[in-house]
Amino acid sequence: MAELERVDVAPEPSGKSWDLGGMAQMSQSFVAGQVLAAMADEDPDIVVITADMKFSNLTVDFERVHPDRFVNVGIAEQHMVSMAAGMASVGLKPYIGAFAPFVGLLGGEQIRTDLAYPGLPVRILAHHAGIAIGFYGTSHHATEDLGLMRSIANMTVVCPCDATATEAALRQTADLPGPVYFRLGRGRDVDVYDALPEGTWRLGEAAVLREGTDLTIVANGITVSAALEAAAALVVDGVECSVIDAHTVRPFDRATIAEYAGRSGRLLVAEEHNVVGGVASACAEALVEHGQAGVKMERIGMPPDEYSLIGPPTHLYRHYGMDAAGIETKARELLAA
Amino acid sequence: MSGPAAVPAEQVQEVRDRAATVRRETIRLIEIAGNGHYSSVFSCAELMAALYSGVMRIAEDPEWPERDRLILSKGHVAIGLYPLLAERGYFPADWLDGYTRLGSPLGDHPDMRRIPGVDFSSGSLGHGLSIGVGMAKAARLRGYDETRIWVMLGDQELNEGQVWEAAGSASHFGLGNLVAIVDANQMGLDGMTEETMSVEPIGGRFEAFGWEVVEIDGHDPEAILAAAAALPPAAADKPRCIVARTVKGKGVSYMELSRTWHIGYLAPDDAAAALAEIDQRG
Numbered sequence: 001m002a003e004l005e006r007v008d009v010a011p012e013p014s015g016k017s018w019d020l021g022g023m024a025q026m027s028q029s030f031v032a033g034q035v036l037a038a039m040a041d042e043d044p045d046i047v048v049i050t051a052d053m054k055f056s057n058l059t060v061d062f063e064r065v066h067p068d069r070f071v072n073v074g075i076a077e078q079h080m081v082s083m084a085a086g087m088a089s090v091g092l093k094p095y096i097g098a099f100a101p102f103v104g105l106l107g108g109e110q111i112r113t114d115l116a117y118p119g120l121p122v123r124i125l126a127h128h129a130g131i132a133i134g135f136y137g138t139s140h141h142a143t144e145d146l147g148l149m150r151s152i153a154n155m156t157v158v159c160p161c162d163a164t165a166t167e168a169a170l171r172q173t174a175d176l177p178g179p180v181y182f183r184l185g186r187g188r189d190v191d192v193y194d195a196l197p198e199g200t201w202r203l204g205e206a207a208v209l210r211e212g213t214d215l216t217i218v219a220n221g222i223t224v225s226a227a228l229e230a231a232a233a234l235v236v237d238g239v240e241c242s243v244i245d246a247h248t249v250r251p252f253d254r255a256t257i258a259e260y261a262g263r264s265g266r267l268l269v270a271e272e273h274n275v276v277g278g279v280a281s282a283c284a285e286a287l288v289e290h291g292q293a294g295v296k297m298e299r300i301g302m303p304p305d306e307y308s309l310i311g312p313p314t315h316l317y318r319h320y321g322m323d324a325a326g327i328e329t330k331a332r333e334l335l336a337a
Numbered sequence: 338m339s340g341p342a343a344v345p346a347e348q349v350q351e352v353r354d355r356a357a358t359v360r361r362e363t364i365r366l367i368e369i370a371g372n373g374h375y376s377s378v379f380s381c382a383e384l385m386a387a388l389y390s391g392v393m394r395i396a397e398d399p400e401w402p403e404r405d406r407l408i409l410s411k412g413h414v415a416i417g418l419y420p421l422l423a424e425r426g427y428f429p430a431d432w433l434d435g436y437t438r439l440g441s442p443l444g445d446h447p448d449m450r451r452i453p454g455v456d457f458s459s460g461s462l463g464h465g466l467s468i469g470v471g472m473a474k475a476a477r478l479r480g481y482d483e484t485r486i487w488v489m490l491g492d493q494e495l496n497e498g499q500v501w502e503a504a505g506s507a508s509h510f511g512l513g514n515l516v517a518i519v520d521a522n523q524m525g526l527d528g529m530t531e532e533t534m535s536v537e538p539i540g541g542r543f544e545a546f547g548w549e550v551v552e553i554d555g556h557d558p559e560a561i562l563a564a565a566a567a568l569p570p571a572a573a574d575k576p577r578c579i580v581a582r583t584v585k586g587k588g589v590s591y592m593e594l595s596r597t598w599h600i601g602y603l604a605p606d607d608a609a610a611a612l613a614e615i616d617q618r619g
Contacts, residue, residue, distance in 0.1 A: 047478070068478075069478070071474065071510075073502075073506055074505075074506070074509075076506065078499050079467045079502035079503050082464045082467030082468050082471065082499065082503075083468070083471035083474070083503070083506070084471060085457075085471060086408075086457070086468035086470065086471020086473075087474060088471075089449070089456070089457055089468075089471075089472060089475075090402075090471075090472050090479060091402070091475070091479070092479075094471075109461065110464060110467075110499075113461045113464065114458075114464055114468065117458060118449055118450055118457070118458050119450065
């Protein structure tokens with residue numbers, strides 16, 4: 001008996017280990033909770049709701065400042081969407097945060113019917129979109145959400161690629177009358193916009209981050225910094241690329257995309273989404289609508305009939321060619337074609 | 338324990354008259370549309386009539402912020418709501434004459450953006466109680482202390498899992514300003530509710546989710562009004578469910594508990610005969 005009662009207590013973990021609190025420190029680009037807390041100081045109608053994920057999306061940062069305007073519904077994303085709709089109909093402005101597959105796909109019908117159809121100002125913070133959560137697997141990936149959200153009337157869809165863009169997107173959409181889908185990564189995104197002049201990120205306008213006439217690269221989310229890196233590598237060989245962040249997917253800035261693609265004659269679209277239905281599809285529509293169907297186009301994204309392999313996120317990005325090296329390789333192929 | 342609150346006889350008669358109007362107008366409007374839901378409306382005619390006969394706290398202005406709100410989670414009974422809203426003057430009565438015609442604000446399911454007095458668009462079953470939880474929570478945040486949120490659900494609708502996500506959160510949030518009315522008309526689209534996919538014990542299920550439950554005869558105006566009068570103040574902390582035992586198709590004998598009259602069309606002669614039966618049964 002005495003032996004059974006003996007318990008070896010593990011010592012406190014070393015500094016190299018981490019828990020949810022440690023993960024929060026790594027999620028430096030998850031600024032929505034802080035930004036909304038500041039916005040809520042000015043706007044008494046803002047409320048934040050999550051579905052047992054306040055540490056994953058750092059909406060806990062909002063709760064700390066405005067506990068009376070923070071709601072946790074537990075693991076019930078569909079209910080969260082409809083509940084937010086009810087709150088919005090009384091005059092509040094709910095921001096609801098959950099993993100993109102669970103709010104964007106599982107809650108998709110509620111988003112269409114309860115938010116978009118009545119045109120209610122509910123904002124969806126759909127984080128860990130794409131394959132950003134890596135080896136947690138397909139149940140936790142969202143590589144179809146842009147396709148769904150892009151076809152919903154009354155919907156605004158934005159993909160801020162970093163902390164600066166996230167703050168700009170939250171502030172610039174604050175007074176929109178209808179719903180907004182914010183497609184966010186996993187919070188560890190390289191900041192692109194903090195080095196650029198303030199105001200570079202403007203809702204509804206594709207951001208031209210680099211000018212070049214040989215090739216147009218359209219990126220979105222995680223691929224924006226990768227595309228800039230690829231363009232910097234290509235210029236060494238005398239190849240001048242335009243790099244455009246198509247952050248606002250709905251409404252889509254067709255004119256800018258068509259203008260740049262038409263001028264370079266070649267368009268490469270890189271996105272963390274199935275190649276069907278997302279930014280590449282939006283670009284193809286833009287080309288056809290603007291009489292630029294002759295542009296040579298290539299797509300980087302999840303292949304149309306594949307679900308992701310298991311692997312760490314960075315390895316998956318490399319495998320599917322969504323990183324700088326993958327974009328550079330595909331760009332060279334397109335230039336040689 | 339005191340007995341049920343006394344209900345004024347005039348109010349009881351008002352409910353009877355309005356319920357008859359709901360049934361009559363449903364028959365008239367479906368004649369215009371060419372088809373529609375008769376029997377689902379007939380089961381909750383007295384319930385809807387009571388809500389608009391002094392039970393709901395509403396005003397001349399359908400947008401009054403502190404009004405009570407009604408969500409028809411079983412949105413396919415909107416045809417029964419429209420005459421009640423028109424009677425209150427929320428929109429011109431002649432809108433009813435163009436029911437479902439091209440461009441009409443009035444369709445089979447209610448649209449809050451097109452119809453004054455409709456508090457939320459509905460039609461996709463299972464959403465309404467969540468919407469109601471959101472409204473009740475928002476009313477609390479706004480300090481609308483007397484506002485109640487009423488949600489009308491069907492019994493077969495209780496198969497939808499989202500209903501129970503909402504039910505659990507309503508009690509967790511202490512939303513005593515939320516009232517769910519289950520129009521337990523015993524039937525879904527394919528037949529008897531308990532045969533297709535059982536929901537009983539309805540009251541027991543809601544109780545298990547932390548609600549207070551009262552069961553009434555949903556065709557008895559006095560019982561409906563008494564149940565409403567017996568509600569605790571909106572500031573109470575337990576949501577309440579009224580399980581209204583009803584008969585799908587109530588009022589037109591061959592539609593009652595019929596498996597085939599969920600959707601249908603009455604030709605003019607048959608419509609006249611149905612109206613005569615409704616008038617006779619008062």
